[in-house]
Amino acid sequence: MEKSRKWQTVQDGKLLYLPDFIAKEEADALHSLLLHRTAWQQKSISLFGKTIPQPRLIAWYGERNYQYSGLTLEAQPMPQEIIAIKQRCEQICQSQFNSVLLNLYRDGQDSMGWHQDNEPELGVNPVIASLSLGASRMFALKHTQSGEAIRLELSHGALLVMGGTLQHYWKHALPKTKRPKEPRINLTFRTIK
Ligand SMILES: O=C(O)CCC(=O)C(=O)O
């Protein structure tokens, strides 16, 4: 089935949001497979001389090592079920990806702070495709100069693609929530040069 692939132009960037990218049954199966079969790791980051465990678990698959926040994620072959989903993302985005970062937010207290995916090895204007599975969570974007804010509910099976110059001008985050939340898995497909 041909899905709509309409990029939305925002100030200094573009977004593609497909809430129903993957049908429920398939999303259920993928969520449960990844939740139980992934070798999830909790990494720590150094902040002002302190070592702080990240408030989420991660896994990384890609042809190259990836360095971010002082961490090195070692190259790992991508499992077949992820390659299949990567190819569908590539069709929609008209971009190729060679890596994926998996995030597991175990409950509403797991989160990701404000950041830009702007490491040099991602290239100048990276296309980053983010697939959500499991509990729906609020995703927040904030323009670094104008302060404009965008909030999107990322639900089970949704795809959000960030592109154009967005990573230069906008930060994004997955805030904590006090509402009870089941686990959420997020896959962000990237290209590491
Ligand atoms: O969990 C999300 O939706 C955001 C993940 C993210 O921003 C990242 O992995 O860089």
Ligand SMILES: [Fe+2]
């Ligand atoms: Fe990000």
